[in-house]
Each structure stands twice: as C-alpha cells, then as structure tokens.
Amino acid sequence: MRLTAKNLSLSFGGQVIFKNLSFSAESGEILAIKGPNGSGKSSLCLCLAGLMEEGDETAVSGEVYYGGKALPEMGIAERCACVGIVFQNPDMQLFSPLVTEELAFAPENLALPRDEIKARIEEAAGICGIKHLLGAKTNRLSGGEKQLVAIASTLTMKPKFLIADEITSRIDTDKKDIVRNILINFAKEGGGVIMVSHNPKDLEIAHRVIELKRGKDYEDRSK
Amino acid sequence: MKLDPRVRLLIIILITSLAVLAKDIAYLAIVFAAAALVDIIMKLDIMGAIKRLRHFLWLILFIAFVQSLTVKGGTTLISIKSVNLLTTKGIGFAIEFVLRMGIILFAGLIAASSDGREMTDGLLKMGLPYEFAFMSAITLRFLPVFSEEFRSRMNAMAMRGIDIKKMPIGKKIKIYGYLIAPAISGCIIKSRELALAMSSRGFGAHKKRTMLRELKLTAKDWVVIVISVLLTAGYLAFMYIYGGLFSL
Incomplete structure (x- = not known):
C-alpha cells in the first residue's frame, strides 16, 4: 500500500506552518520527519492520520491517500485499518484502568468478535513484549511501559501504516531500543512507518528523511 | 463478595434513591446502617476509604456545622442575647446531611470496588x-x-x-x-x-x-437482585405508611 500526501498546507492564525507538502511512503518503508519546534511535525502527523480538524484559527488544505483512496472518503473503521498513530505523551494515551482493557479498546470499537479481540491482544502484546503486563493497572506502569502499551493498543487495529509522533522522547534508553525494534519489525513485515523524531538514533533506522522548515519549503532526502 | 457490575449498579441506585427519599433522621439512619452493612458484606475497605477521604470528610463536617448554625427552628439550645445560635432543627438538618453524605460515600465505595472498566461494561450491557x-x-x-x-x-x-x-x-x-x-x-x-x-x-x-469482558448474571446475582429490590420496596412502603417519605 502507498501513502500519498498531496499539496498539504497548514496555517495557524494566518501564519503558514507548512505549504504544498507532497510526498509518498511505501509499505515496508520507514520515513522520518524532522524539523525545528513549531514546524508542524505533530500537525502533519494528525493530517496523515485523518485527525486534523479545521478551526477558527486553523486552515488545512491538501489530500492524503492510502492505496489511492482519500482519507475523507473512508469510514472510521476503514481509516483504522489503514493508519494508526501513537503520540508523544504516554500518560494521555491510556484511558482504561487495566492494560488488557486498553488493548481491547480498539478492537471493541471495531466491533470484532470476542475471540478475534483476544487473538489481537495476544499478538500485539507479544510484538511489544508486554505479555507480562496484561493484568497490570495502567496507572502503575512506568512511562516506557505506558508507551509500549500505547503502541500495542494501536497495533491491535492491524494498521497498514503506523505514525509515531516522537514516541521515544519521553522514555528511558532501554525502552527506546525496544520501540525502535518494534518499528523496524513492523516495516519488515510489510507495514509503513512515518516517524517524527529529533533523536539521531531514531533517524538511523529511517530509509528516508523529510525535513520541515517552518513556513518554508521542505526537503526530502533519501539516505 | 464478587457481583456482576449491573447488580452493583442496581444496589447503588437503590441505596442512593432511599437516601434522597427518606425524610428524617431515624429513616436515614436505617438506610445508613443498611449501606454500611452492604459494604461490610461485600468486604469493601471502609477504613481505607475513610483514610483516603479524610479531608473531604472534614469538609462534610464543616458544612454540617455551618448548616446547624444557619438553619433556625424548633427549640433553641444555645443563644447569645437575642440571637439564636443553635436550634434543634439546625442540628437535625446537620445530622441528616451527614447521614446522606455517608450513604453516598458507602454507595461510592461499591462503585469504586469494580475491577477495571467493569462498571462501564455494565452500563453498556444495560443498554446505555x-x-x-x-x-x-x-x-x-x-x-x-x-x-x-x-x-x-x-x-x-x-x-x-x-x-x-x-x-x-x-x-x-x-x-x-x-x-x-x-x-x-x-x-x-x-x-x-x-x-x-x-x-x-x-x-x-x-x-x-x-x-x-463477558458479563453473565449468575444465580447469586439474581438472588441479590431479588433481595435488594424486595427490601427496598418494603422499606419504601414502610416509610410511606409511617410518613417517612418526602412527598414527591
């Protein structure tokens, strides 16, 4: 599957954050996005995940396609099968008291049968190495463990593309390596990864890097 | 005692409804005692909850104290010159307030005893x-x-x-x-x-x-439902006959 972004532009309060951003990413590829603070990296992630909303101050234009189909044409379930997103702050991504419930949340929303929900929880927990945490309370987890649970929770939707918005920035070093391996394996198994990061070690695992420059042109360079 | 979340929700609704409908101290005291008994039977950590909520409990007592001073009526117990400070009606209001808040806290403890998202699942299963x-x-x-x-x-x-x-x-x-x-x-x-x-x-x-989560009502749940509903209905009838109900 191919992700295609066409002429994406974003401005806040009349100030251009990025304009006419066009790029594509393939399954099996890790595409990194970097740039200074305020260059719109997180907003770009929201646009790619179909979660960016226009507001009084926010103007968004352009299109995002997954496998040739535009995001607005998709229903929520179809969108979830195409793209999942993990955010920077692990504390505000978990809303269930137990890890198992957190992992069940997305498949329950997708109205999957109970056996399928159980299978997906097992699989995602295995990928993220958190099977031992399945019975744990989410508020007792460390930041790194919470982030792994958030990733696993997204993986239960089995998305074709995974967007990772600075997901290693608030976790300790050993968990950063685990997260990087999860992203590498996700791409190896045919998924596409869009990864926002400043961390040089994160950028090392990327096949391509796009650099956003606030209000200016962007730079797309292959490694 | 492990009960289905829907049964716990029902017990909470019944207890809090009685707390609202009971008119005076004697009737409220019985509901208070019943709510405490339910928590004890369910082996809930009442002392732990009191420790956790001690600041809130002080606030309840403070509000009750203020209420006892501001509500006038009945026999005057303490007065300074011509100003009635404390009356029997004021004390009655304060005790009723404390009992009602106590009942709500006991009911809240039942809700807090749920494991994970059980209560949400219970509400969903009830059709919400x-x-x-x-x-x-x-x-x-x-x-x-x-x-x-x-x-x-x-x-x-x-x-x-x-x-x-x-x-x-x-x-x-x-x-x-x-x-x-x-x-x-x-x-x-x-x-x-x-x-x-x-x-x-x-x-x-x-x-x-x-x-x-698979929610299934067991025989024990059904027994608790029947007993709870019968006791509540019986108590409502008792209060109705003896004038202990707030007129709706």
Whole structure:
C-alpha cells in the first residue's frame, strides 16, 4: 500500500506552518520527519492520520491517500485499518484502568468478535513484549511501559501504516531500543512507518528523511 | 463478595434513591446502617476509604456545622442575647446531611470496588449508549489529572519561594483562585490529547461495539437482585405508611 500526501498546507492564525507538502511512503518503508519546534511535525502527523480538524484559527488544505483512496472518503473503521498513530505523551494515551482493557479498546470499537479481540491482544502484546503486563493497572506502569502499551493498543487495529509522533522522547534508553525494534519489525513485515523524531538514533533506522522548515519549503532526502 | 457490575449498579441506585427519599433522621439512619452493612458484606475497605477521604470528610463536617448554625427552628439550645445560635432543627438538618453524605460515600465505595472498566461494561450491557458510558469513565479518569495539574502548579509556586502553607487563609484562597484557571486549561489540553487517542483507535466506528469482558448474571446475582429490590420496596412502603417519605 502507498501513502500519498498531496499539496498539504497548514496555517495557524494566518501564519503558514507548512505549504504544498507532497510526498509518498511505501509499505515496508520507514520515513522520518524532522524539523525545528513549531514546524508542524505533530500537525502533519494528525493530517496523515485523518485527525486534523479545521478551526477558527486553523486552515488545512491538501489530500492524503492510502492505496489511492482519500482519507475523507473512508469510514472510521476503514481509516483504522489503514493508519494508526501513537503520540508523544504516554500518560494521555491510556484511558482504561487495566492494560488488557486498553488493548481491547480498539478492537471493541471495531466491533470484532470476542475471540478475534483476544487473538489481537495476544499478538500485539507479544510484538511489544508486554505479555507480562496484561493484568497490570495502567496507572502503575512506568512511562516506557505506558508507551509500549500505547503502541500495542494501536497495533491491535492491524494498521497498514503506523505514525509515531516522537514516541521515544519521553522514555528511558532501554525502552527506546525496544520501540525502535518494534518499528523496524513492523516495516519488515510489510507495514509503513512515518516517524517524527529529533533523536539521531531514531533517524538511523529511517530509509528516508523529510525535513520541515517552518513556513518554508521542505526537503526530502533519501539516505 | 464478587457481583456482576449491573447488580452493583442496581444496589447503588437503590441505596442512593432511599437516601434522597427518606425524610428524617431515624429513616436515614436505617438506610445508613443498611449501606454500611452492604459494604461490610461485600468486604469493601471502609477504613481505607475513610483514610483516603479524610479531608473531604472534614469538609462534610464543616458544612454540617455551618448548616446547624444557619438553619433556625424548633427549640433553641444555645443563644447569645437575642440571637439564636443553635436550634434543634439546625442540628437535625446537620445530622441528616451527614447521614446522606455517608450513604453516598458507602454507595461510592461499591462503585469504586469494580475491577477495571467493569462498571462501564455494565452500563453498556444495560443498554446505555457507549458514548455516555465512556463519558462517565473518562470523567473519573480526569479527577487525578486535575489534582496532578493543580499540584504541579502549587509546586511551581513553591519553587519560586511562595510558601502557601504559611499564608493567612484569605491570601491562600486568593492564590488557589489564581491556580484553578491554569489547572483547568491544562486539563482541557490533556482532554484534547485523550480525545485524539480515542478517535485514532476507532471510537465511534460503529453504532454498537463488542466487549472483551463477558458479563453473565449468575444465580447469586439474581438472588441479590431479588433481595435488594424486595427490601427496598418494603422499606419504601414502610416509610410511606409511617410518613417517612418526602412527598414527591
């Protein structure tokens, strides 16, 4: 599957954050996005995940396609099968008291049968190495463990593309390596990864890097 | 005693309804005792809850004290010159208030005893639209978030050399007023993050969602339902006959 972004532009309060951003990413590829603070990296992630909303101050234009189909044409379930997103702050991504419930949340929303929900929880927990945490309370987890649970929770939707918005920035070093391996394996198994990061070690695992420059042109360079 | 979340919800509804409908101290005291008994039978940690809520309990007692001074009527017990300070009606109101709050706390303890998202699943199984069921779960999720936001701002002030504990009460209230607005705005920002995380995981994808947890009413649950409903109905009839009900 191919992700295609066409002429994406974003401005806040009349100030251009990025304009006419066009790029594509393939399954099996890790595409990194970097740039200074305020260059719109997180907003770009929201646009790619179909979660960016226009507001009084926010103007968004352009299109995002997954496998040739535009995001607005998709229903929520179809969108979830195409793209999942993990955010920077692990504390505000978990809303269930137990890890198992957190992992069940997305498949329950997708109205999957109970056996399928159980299978997906097992699989995602295995990928993220958190099977031992399945019975744990989410508020007792460390930041790194919470982030792994958030990733696993997204993986239960089995998305074709995974967007990772600075997901290693608030976790300790050993968990950063685990997260990087999860992203590498996700791409190896045919998924596409869009990864926002400043961390040089994160950028090392990327096949391509796009650099956003606030209000200016962007730079797309292959490694 | 492990009960289905729907049965616990029913018990909570019955107990709190009686707390609202019972008219005076004697009837409320019986409901209070019944609620305490339910918590004891369910082996809930009442003492632990009292320890955790001690600040709140002091607030309840303070409100009861103020109420006893402001409500006038009945026999005057304490007066200074021509001003009646404490009357029997005032004391009655205060005791009723404390009993009602106690009943609500006992009922709250039943809700808090649930394992994970059991209560939300119970509400869903009872036919409540999942948007509303999750709204209640998320509201509870935000209580510690608000407290954390407030505490972090208190710490920020302490780091700047402002010792709130040593301040006179008037100034303290003023400072708390300044802290509430940024704490709420911090919560709103966090609620947006949470909403995005929920949307990204397919919340609202279908009209009906499935559930991992299997909820089945056992024979024990049915026995508890029948006993609870019969006792509540009997007590309501008793209060009705003897004039212990608030007229609706």
